[in-house]
Each structure stands twice: as structure tokens, then as C-alpha cells.
Amino acid sequence: MAILGKIIKIYNETNQGDILIHLDETLFIGEGRNRKCYIHPNDTNLCIKIPTPRGERSANRERRYFKRLHLYSKNMEMISDYKGGVKTDLGNGDIFELIRDSDGNISKNLKYYLELDLDIINKQIIEQIELLRVYLKTEYILISDLGLDNILLQKDGNEKLRLRVIDGIGDNNQVPFLEFVKPLGLKRSAKKWELFKAVIAKISLDIAIKIKSFNT
């Protein structure tokens, strides 16, 4: 895409007009430490995340990171992509792809599937995590918090799982500089990756030991 086209896309992401979207608890999906997530009332394949007051700063940082990922034309296939800002009656929100299984149910997270502890699923988890590792390195996308609830496994009609990251990417330093200093960024990602493995190890040591180190 030409640079002008990209700038227009990013401008549109920032300015979604003055339409006020009405959200209520019937649309509520889930919440983490920083945000509440709702189904977009006008598009069931999108969600709207509303930051809590203390989540405002990190939401801002994430918004800016996604815009730069778009500017650099990064491949977003393993990430729930950012679609822009929106005004709602619960405050300013951010629109993302809502991850659903092929049967329409909202996809379940990695913790859920790890706890099932089924061979056929564990095998796919290991494969998907390896795909994620290679993807994050190839695209040079930074990770800040790969919690087990920040990763969903999207199930298709043949029970095949596809990993999608819904939260926790980017550089969470006050001044995000790591994307511009790749050796340091890779080092940070490797550290975060080890934390991710350690959390998995608490549920399944078997799986954790099969996950490669980030920079292998």
C-alpha cells in the first residue's frame, strides 16, 4: 500500500466520527486487569475494549503500537488486529477482531485447553506455540505479557486449533524504544517467552519442556 493510503487508513482508525455506540452488560465478554471487552453491537465479529482508568495508559501505548505495525505492513495473522477507536456510552473504546470458533462460539483460551490435557490437543498446542515463536521473530513483533488468558485457540470445523494473541503485545516500557533497537527487543522477548513457558510449566511440564527458547 502506498504511504498515503496507509496514512489515510491510520487517520480513519483514529477518527471514527461522533457516532456513539451503546454498550450494555448483555454484550460483555470478559475482562482483564486493564480493560472490559464487549461484542460490537453492529458487527458480531468485532469486539470493543473499554479501558479502566488505570488501564488508560497501557491502552494508549498499545493503540500506538498497532498503528506502527500497520504502518510497517506487518503480517497480523496470529494477532487479533486493531480496527480503530470508537466512542461508546461507557467511554472511549478500541475495536479489535473478535476471535470465534467456526461454530460461532467465542474461542477459549490457552489455559482452558492446557487444563483439558488431551493428547490430541496438547500436540496442536505445541505446534501452534512453535508457529507463534517463529512468527514473532520473523515479523519482529514484541511481547510484553503472554499470559495464558491473552492467547486464544480458534477451533475450525475439523477440530483444528489456530493460535491468536488477543492482548499483551508491544513494548510496555514508559518510553517504548525496543522496536527500534532489535537486539534489545529480541532479548526482552526472549525473557518474556521464558516467563510464558514458566506459566505453562505450572499446568503441564510436559508441554513446557517441548517449547523451544525464543532465540533458537
Ligand SMILES: Nc1ncnc2c1ncn2[C@@H]1O[C@H](COP(=O)(O)OP(=O)(O)O)[C@@H](O)[C@H]1O
Ligand atoms: N479479540 C478477542 N476475542 C475474544 N475475546 C476477547 C478478545 N479480546 C479480549 N477478549 C476477552 O476479554 C478479556 C479481557 O481482554 P484483554 O484484552 O485481555 O484485557 P486486559 O488488557 O484487561 O487484560 C480476555 O481475557 C478475553 O476473555
Ligand SMILES: [Mg+2]
Ligand atoms: Mg489480558
